Amino acid sequence: MPHIASTPDAAPATEGASDRELAARSAQGDAQAFAAIMRRHNQLLFRTARSVLKSDSETEDAVQEAYLRAWRAIGTFRDDAQLSTWLVRIVINEALGRLRRRGAQVIPLDGANVDHVAPDPDPASAVADDPDLQPERLAMREEIRLLMERRIDRLPDAYRTVFMLRAVEEMSVAQTSIALSLPEATVRTRFFRARSLLREGLSRDMDVALGDAFSFDGARCDRIVAGVLSSLVDARESPRS
Template sequence: MLNTQSLSSDQIPDHSPDPFLVSRAALGDASAFTEIMRRHNRLLFRTARSILKNDTEAEDALQEAYLKAWRALKGFRSESALSTWLVRIVVNESLGRLRRKTAAVIPLDSAMNAIDADIQRSLSDNPEQHPEYAVMQTQMRQLLEARIDLLPEAFRTVFMLRAVEEMSVEQISQALDIPEATVRTRFFRARSLLREGLASQMDIALSDTFAFDGARCDRIVAGVLERANAEEFLNPKTE
């Protein structure tokens, strides 16, 4: 049980450094720990989500990790960044949940030799037979088609004939009445432009991966504070 003291939220200056927030939160200041949570929520949710592969489970793990971190704040010595320390706690909590969930996991070698048909099927099935794979392939094809359409016409035609239709450089040269060196140059340039375009789209998409909106942030903060109050975490009874 924390030895807490009541401190109002207006005593937490904007842009307070982490050490200041840690010292206040360690004394039971809910507003200081709320600020810590809001600063690190997205990083820590994505960390938990990467391990548990489920939004709801990641939120639950994050709330539990926050409570453990709050209890342990007095022991935080700032040898590493607060974010690093919190990530470690979230990782441990998430891995612990994963281990409990998969306690009966069968080693790969044993599973491949097991009699259980479902186990063998899950390991040996062709991924192309799964509906999710077909959807993924469709989305990838649509993305590639959209990027190919953006290529300059001269590059686009060479790319289609060479990469998609698999015509030889000599055949394309004859069909388009251009030197073979030009075919090679345009094909190389087309591939470079495609890679650059796809990489740019991937960078943009990565920033939105496992989106962390305001509602989720508020829900996690509220959940931690509610549990802390319910457990007399913030305001323990005094004799």
């Protein structure tokens, strides 16, 4: 575990430094360099852990603990590897460990029986950068984002993490393979299956939403009925010409 070095008056800049340079400096106790690593990879690690834990608050705790583990082990990082995949492995182990500690069923990411999953049988259970930034557009995008997040959360565990790294973080097949210790063929298969399940789920959500579109019950119905009745009363009470 590196000891935190005192910051010199002219500490080397972290902006523009490569991951390997930052890792080497962190191994010497440079907390500023490690902070740069965290800021650079926070989103990747959060999304990765979130794909396992499906809880924002627990994911934040897991990411923090993963970084502490990374800090203690940074001296073992090999500069011929990618720091991002090294960090992903650490945060996945931390997230899976949390699942085990709370007694949840943990399906290994390299499990052999996860590639035959039936579509979601309950389509109604999950409900639903614009240039002009109009409030209506922003609200619509927020609803779509929430719908997507709910559907991603419902993907099978092994598929969800592959999808998060490939589609959301845009990691390559090779990078995802290394990060998850999976054969590249398995990464491709699970990513394809995840996209298929996601499309099926979103399509069903759209069908449910279309059934509710332009709903005519509730206040709108009451308002029209009241308006017509009021007009009838007015017409009846008005003297005939």
